[in-house]
Amino acid sequence: MRIALAGNPNCGKTTLYNALTGKTESAGNWSGVTVEKKAAKLKRKYGAFGTEIIIVDLPGAYSITPYTAEEAITRDFILEHRPDVIINIVDGANLERSLFMTTQLLELGIPVVIALNKSDIIQERNDRVDIKRLQAELGCPIISIVATEAQGLRELIAAAVKAAGKPQRRVTPVFGDEAVLERHKFVEQIAARAIVKGDNLRRVWLSDSIDRIIANQWIGLPVFFLVMWAVYAFSIEGLGGFLSDYFNETLFGEVIPSAADNLLSSLEIHPFLRDLILEGVIAGIGAVIGFLPLIMVLFFCLALLEDSGYMARVALVMDRHFKRIGLSGKSIIPMIVGSGCAIPGVMATRTIEDAGERRVTAILTPYVPCGAKLPIIALFATVFFPGASWVAPSMYILAICVIIVGGLLLKKLFLWENTSVFILELPEYKRPSLKYASSQMLRHSKAFIHKAATIILVMNTLVWLMQEYTWLLQPAADQSQSMLGTIGSVLELVLKPLGLRGWQPGAAAITGFVAKENVVSSLAILLSEGSEAVLSTPGGPLAGLFNPVTAYAFLIFNLFTPPCFAAIGAMRGELGAEWLWKGLLFQIGVGYTLAMLVSQIGSLVIYQAPAPGLPAAVGISAALGVFLFIKIKDTAAKRQALNLAAETRS
Amino acid sequence: MRLSEIAVGCEGIIKHVAGTEKVCRFLYSIGCYPGERITLVSVLAGNYIVRIKDSRFAVDRKIAQIIELGEVTPGADEPDLGCRHRQASRV
Numbered sequence: 001m002r003i004a005l006a007g008n009p010n011c012g013k014t015t016l017y018n019a020l021t022g023k024t025e026s027a028g029n030w031s032g033v034t035v036e037k038k039a040a041k042l043k044r045k046y047g048a049f050g051t052e053i054i055i056v057d058l059p060g061a062y063s064i065t066p067y068t069a070e071e072a073i074t075r076d077f078i079l080e081h082r083p084d085v086i087i088n089i090v091d092g093a094n095l096e097r098s099l100f101m102t103t104q105l106l107e108l109g110i111p112v113v114i115a116l117n118k119s120d121i122i123q124e125r126n127d128r129v130d131i132k133r134l135q136a137e138l139g140c141p142i143i144s145i146v147a148t149e150a151q152g153l154r155e156l157i158a159a160a161v162k163a164a165g166k167p168q169r170r171v172t173p174v175f176g177d178e179a180v181l182e183r184h185k186f187v188e189q190i191a192a193r194a195i196v197k198g199d200n201l202r203r204v205w206l207s208d209s210i211d212r213i214i215a216n217q218w219i220g221l222p223v224f225f226l227v228m229w230a231v232y233a234f235s236i237e238g239l240g241g242f243l244s245d246y247f248n249e250t251l252f253g254e255v256i257p258s259a260a261d262n263l264l265s266s267l268e269i270h271p272f273l274r275d276l277i278l279e280g281v282i283a284g285i286g287a288v289i290g291f292l293p294l295i296m297v298l299f300f301c302l303a304l305l306e307d308s309g310y311m312a313r314v315a316l317v318m319d320r321h322f323k324r325i326g327l328s329g330k331s332i333i334p335m336i337v338g339s340g341c342a343i344p345g346v347m348a349t350r351t352i353e354d355a356g357e358r359r360v361t362a363i364l365t366p367y368v369p370c371g372a373k374l375p376i377i378a379l380f381a382t383v384f385f386p387g388a389s390w391v392a393p394s395m396y397i398l399a400i401c402v403i404i405v406g407g408l409l410l411k412k413l414f415l416w417e418n419t420s421v422f423i424l425e426l427p428e429y430k431r432p433s434l435k436y437a438s439s440q441m442l443r444h445s446k447a448f449i450h451k452a453a454t455i456i457l458v459m460n461t462l463v464w465l466m467q468e469y470t471w472l473l474q475p476a477a478d479q480s481q482s483m484l485g486t487i488g489s490v491l492e493l494v495l496k497p498l499g500l501r502g503w504q505p506g507a508a509a510i511t512g513f514v515a516k517e518n519v520v521s522s523l524a525i526l527l528s529e530g531s532e533a534v535l536s537t538p539g540g541p542l543a544g545l546f547n548p549v550t551a552y553a554f555l556i557f558n559l560f561t562p563p564c565f566a567a568i569g570a571m572r573g574e575l576g577a578e579w580l581w582k583g584l585l586f587q588i589g590v591g592y593t594l595a596m597l598v599s600q601i602g603s604l605v606i607y608q609a610p611a612p613g614l615p616a617a618v619g620i621s622a623a624l625g626v627f628l629f630i631k632i633k634d635t636a637a638k639r640q641a642l643n644l645a646a647e648t649r650s
Numbered sequence: 651m652r653l654s655e656i657a658v659g660c661e662g663i664i665k666h667v668a669g670t671e672k673v674c675r676f677l678y679s680i681g682c683y684p685g686e687r688i689t690l691v692s693v694l695a696g697n698y699i700v701r702i703k704d705s706r707f708a709v710d711r712k713i714a715q716i717i718e719l720g721e722v723t724p725g726a727d728e729p730d731l732g733c734r735h736r737q738a739s740r741v
Contacts, residue, residue: 062676062679062680063675063676063678063679065675065679093704093705094703094704094705095704096681096703096704097680097681097702097703097704097705100679100681101679180675180678180679180683181678181683181684181685184678184681184683184685184686185685207706208691208692208699211692211694211699212692212694215694215695216694216695217694217695217696220694220695316694316695316697316708317694317695319695319696319697319708319710320695320696320697323696323710328710329697329708329710353672421669421673421709421710421712421713422697422708422709422710422712422713423676423677423680423707423708423709423710423713424707424708425680425705425706425707425708426699426705426706426707426708428706
């Protein structure tokens with residue numbers, strides 16, 4: 001039996017879905033967090049009904065007549081797959097508006113059960129809802145629930161199962177898609193008869209006062225930077241960094257390697273296998289897992305921030321700035337989702353209805369450093385900038401700058417006009433739930449560990465083998481003659497204008513495209529040989545390859561060139577093949593140029609000496625400048641021609 | 651009078667929404683349709699914060715300009731705000 005959950009954005013659908021299925025999907029309180037339908041089995045504690053019950057969570061929509069792509073999913077799913085019963089989640093705090101969609105769902109001929117969510121807010125506001133009357137007016141059962149507290153869910157499921165598959169007698173008239181106003185009038189009348197409004201002024205007034213500071217036209221942006229600075233400094237250099245240091249130095253630096261060494265020696269296993277496990281697997285994975293505390297702290301903080309209602313205000317503040325580069329506040333939503341992982345971030349661009357804006361947002365979203373890039377940032381920050389709290393936040397600020405400049409460039413390079421409008425619901429502020437933040441933290445750490453134990457493990461084994469053996473499968477006398485060494489040497493030429501020396505940076509960067517954490521683990525494997533020091537100690541083995549300026553440039557290179565393959569796949573899904581290539585070229589160009597400029601200019605300013613590869617860097621910059629100049633002029637000419645054509649037509 | 655022209659704290663009855671069919675349809679679905687009451691709560695960062703039914707929405711200037719209001723009155727529901735006059739030129 002399939003039960004579909006449908007309702008307005010921010011009505012608590014995903015919270016209910018998580019409670020019913022035991023999943024921990026991210027449940028933002030703004031539209032666009034759920035862009036694809038999700039399905040899972042009902043938890044057994046809500047009752048055994050003899051058949052398997054699948055709960056399907058649909059993206060939120062205000063209406064089932066689609067406006068954006070994710071709203072179309074809701075309608076298409078219901079019409080094509082015809083679930084056995086629809087649970088329509090109705091937001092108690094927005095009862096009248098929610099009933100609009102209810103009347104639409106009732107017309108589909110599928111039994112509907114209403115879950116009246118946030119019934120605690122109804123009480124708090126002293127609103128009175130005459131449930132009996134509402135049931136009679138709508139002709140379907142209504143169950144009061146509080147999804148965040150998991151109250152009333154058993155009754156809800158029982159009612160849904162009872163209603164499933166049986167025809168429901170329709171008491172509401174059929175309006176169809178066109179008679180929108182008549183439908184609204186009808187809903188108004190029902191609401192007037194069944195709802196008595198209490199007093200809601202104080203709460204609302206508080207929300208507005210906070211908004212006047214946080215979303216202020218002048219201080220809104222500085223407040224946002226300050227908040228982000230605090231979150232990242234706390235997670236990467238504060239508590240998270242402190243715990244990570246312990247993990248890296250003590251646990252994975254001493255305790256585990258020596259224990260594993262003793263164990264493997266006592267088992268008298270083949271030295272080849274011993275080396276593979278110690279130098280490949282443990283060194284590699286340890287270098288990544290060491291950063292787990294940092295990931296946990298960061299996602300805990302971000303979930304708290306999101307749950308409080310702040311992120312919708314960020315979209316509001318950014319709207320005017322993004323409008324200047326042809327985007328809108330809507331583009332900020334995928335980017336904030338992308339700070340966790342670029343894949344759902346890129347997918348969230350679907351909520352943007354303007355095609356040009358959607359494309360540009362999908363190309364720019366991977367610039368926001370995702371969770372997987374965090375270990376790279378943390379590693380380089382601790383090794384080359386010990387004690388400095390600005391490195392990690394600077395990467396995020398740089399990301400915002402790259403997004404703004406990148407957006408401007410894309411607007412100049414490609415021909416498009418933004419026609420989208422900005423309409424965003426502002427949820428009331430609320431005290432963030434520690435329970436939700438903890439569940440998000442656990443979800444992200446689980447995913448992180450899972451990734452380390454699968455894709456990173458495989459990659460580490462491969463990297464270790466490739467740096468031990470030559471292409472002829474002979475043990476390499478010198479690492480640089482190994483398979484990885486020769487690949488890295490080719491890349492060394494490419495990375496030379498960035499002031500980078502040695503084949504290891506290129507080799508590590510290339511493994512980063514499988515998963516960005518691999519940059520850290522590969523460096524650990526490549527540098528662990530012949531060095532007892534832990535990778536993340538200041539002045540450790542990394543200092544032989546980089547100085548602080550080139551380290552910072554390498555960090556930029558890894559963060560601002562294209563994301564991992566999985567995220568590139570997501571980009572392909574949203575952009576299509578042609579724009580994917582344009583997007584990737586753009587990302588490579590921006591990341592490479594930025595790293596080059598930082599390295600060369602930084603070296604000249606700080607060390608008063610050019611970094612290696614300066615002539616090549618100058619040549620590349622000049623060529624790039626000429627290319628951009630020609631391309632921008634070309635686009636401007638095309639735009640003018642198009643405008644002229646439009647004028648003559650009108 | 652358009653939504654973009656009224657003072658903060660005022661409320662009005664929507665007379666007409668002049669956008670494309672798609673935009674109108676979306677505005678209607680959030681409750682912004684002719685005959686419904688709308689309150690301008692504040693103008694923040696260039697966006698118009700409005701109250702429609704029980705929820706708050708931020709809409710940009712483009713949208714505020716296509717929402718045509720009938721009678722505009724000082725908002726009774728927003729005791730703190732009053733109906734202060736705002737310079738028409740402010741963005």
